[in-house]
Amino acid sequence: MSADKSQFEQGHQPNVQHQEVPGLQSKLDPQPQTDHIPTPDGGYQLYKAAGKLEGKKALITGGDSGIGRSIAVLYAMEGADSFIAYLPVEEEDAQETKKLVEKYGRKCCLQATDLTSRENCKKLVETAIKELGGIDILVNNHAYQMMVEDIKDLDEDQWVHTFNTNIHPFFYLSKYTLPHMKKGSTIINNASINAYIGRPDLLDYTSTKGAIVSFTRGLSNQYVSKGIRVNAVAPGPVWTPLIPATMTDDAIKQFTSPMGRPSQPSEIATVFVFLASMDSTSISGQTIHANGGVVVNG
Numbered sequence: 001m002s003a004d005k006s007q008f009e010q011g012h013q014p015n016v017q018h019q020e021v022p023g024l025q026s027k028l029d030p031q032p033q034t035d036h037i038p039t040p041d042g043g044y045q046l047y048k049a050a051g052k053l054e055g056k057k058a059l060i061t062g063g064d065s066g067i068g069r070s071i072a073v074l075y076a077m078e079g080a081d082s083f084i085a086y087l088p089v090e091e092e093d094a095q096e097t098k099k100l101v102e103k104y105g106r107k108c109c110l111q112a113t114d115l116t117s118r119e120n121c122k123k124l125v126e127t128a129i130k131e132l133g134g135i136d137i138l139v140n141n142h143a144y145q146m147m148v149e150d151i152k153d154l155d156e157d158q159w160v161h162t163f164n165t166n167i168h169p170f171f172y173l174s175k176y177t178l179p180h181m182k183k184g185s186t187i188i189n190n191a192s193i194n195a196y197i198g199r200p201d202l203l204d205y206t207s208t209k210g211a212i213v214s215f216t217r218g219l220s221n222q223y224v225s226k227g228i229r230v231n232a233v234a235p236g237p238v239w240t241p242l243i244p245a246t247m248t249d250d251a252i253k254q255f256t257s258p259m260g261r262p263s264q265p266s267e268i269a270t271v272f273v274f275l276a277s278m279d280s281t282s283i284s285g286q287t288i289h290a291n292g293g294v295v296v297n298g
Contacts, residue, residue, distance in 0.1 A: 014239055014262070016252045021146070023241030025065035025093045032239045033264035034070045034100065035077065047074055047266060052277035054079035057132040059125070059177065061085045061115060061169070062142030064094035066240030067190065070269035071139055072097055076106035078273055080137070083128035088112040093241075107132070115142060116164040121172035129180055137276045138177045140170040140212075141190040145205035145246050159204045166208035170215060174230075183227030188275050189216050191287055193236040196296035201251070209234075213287055213298070220285030229284035231275045234298075236291025237262040257292025 019027055036044035058075050062068040063084025072082040082101055086094045094110050101108035109131040113120045128135055144165040148154045174187055194202055195209035213232055220230040237255050239262045244252065255262050271290045274280050289296055 014252065014255065016249050017244045019241065019245045021245045022087060022090065022144070023245030024090065025069065025241050026096065028239070028241060028244070032066065033266045035073050035266060037266050037270065038264065047077060047270070049077035052078045052273060052279065056080040056136040056276070057134050058082045058137040058139060058276070059128045059135050060139040060141060061173070064090040064097055066242065067235065067238060067265045067268045068139070068141045069093070069097045069100070070265035071141065071272045072108065073100045073104065074266070074269045074273050075276070076101040076104040076108070078277070079106070081107035081132055083109040083111065083132050085111050085113055085115060085124055085142070087114065115169040118172045121169050122176050125173060125176040135177050135180055136185050138173060138187045139190070139272060140173060140187070142169070143190065143205070143242070145202055145242065147201045147247055147251060148203065149201050151203060154203060162204040163208055166205065167211045167215065170212060174219060178223065178228070181228055185228045186276050187219065187228070187230045188272055189230070189232040191216070191232040191234040193234050193289070193291045193294060193296065195234065196298045197294070216287065217285045224284045231283060231285065232287040233268060233271050233275070234287050234289050234291060235263065235268045236294055238265060238268055239263070240265060258294060259292045263290065263292050
C-alpha cells in the first residue's frame with residue numbers, strides 16, 4: 001500500500017527555498033521521507049523491518065535530520081538503540097528524531113556538541129557508552145558544505161572548517177570508539193558521489209569526501225582481521241536540510257538524478273541498515289553508491 005504519493009512523484013523537483021546554515025528539517029517543504037520508502041507507482045510505503053539489529057547500540061553523528069534521522073529511525077525499527085549527536089541550533093529537529101525512535105520502542109539519547117573539537121568527540125563516545133551500555137555501530141554521518149564556484153574565491157577559513165568538520169572527527173570518533181568495539185561491530189562512514197565525479201563548485205567538500213573513502217579503506221585493512229568491518233556509503237542528490245542551507249537557486253533547480261528525482265533519506269538509510277547487519281558480513285573497505293543511478297568507477 002503506497003502513501004504520500006503527492007510528495008516527490010517521479011520527475012518532481014523540490015521548490016527553490018533557502019535556510020540559514022545548517023538548516024532544519026522542520027522547515028523543509030516538502031518534508032523528506034524518514035521511515036517510508038518509494039513504491040513503483042510513485043508513492044511510499046512504510047519500511048518493513050525484520051529484526052536485523054535487535055539489541056544493537058548505535059552512535060550516529062548528524063542524527064537530528066536528513067539521512068542521520070532516517071538511520072536512527074530505521075535502526076530503531078530493526079531493534080537498535082541510538083545515541084545521536086548534532087549542533088545546538090538543531091535541537092528542535094533532534095527532539096523530533098527522539099520521538100520517532102521512541103515511537104518504535106527503542107531508546108534515543110541526545111547530545112548537542114561541536115565535533116570539530118577532539119575533546120568533544122572523546123566526551124561524546126564516553127557518554128554514549130555510559131548511556132547505551134556500549135557501541136556496536138558507529139555512523140559517521142555529519143558534514144558541512146558551502147558552494148563556491150572558483151578556487152580563487154574559496155576562503156581559506158572555509159577550507160579549514162570543512163576539513164575540521166567532515167574528516168577529522170571521523171578519525172577521532174573511530175579512534176575513541178574502536179577500543180570498546182567487539183567482533184561483529186561496524187563503522188559506517190557517509191561519503192558522497194562528489195568524491196567520484198569531482199564536483200567543481202564544492203571543492204573543499206568534495207576533497208573531504210575523497211579523504212573519507214580512503215580513510216574507510218585504510219581503517220578496514222587495520223580491523224577486518226579483528227572481525228570489525230568498516231564501510232562507506234556515497235549518496236547522490238538527497239533531499240535534506242543541507243540543500244536549501246548551502247546551495248544556489250540554479251543548483252536546487254538541477255537537484256536530481258538519472259531516476260528523475262532526488263533520493264529520500266530513507267532510501268540511503270536502508271543501505272546503512274544493510275552494512276550494519278549480518279546481511280553484509282563479507283563486505284568491508286567498500287563504498288556503496290546509493291546515488292540514483294549515476295555510474296561511477298569506484
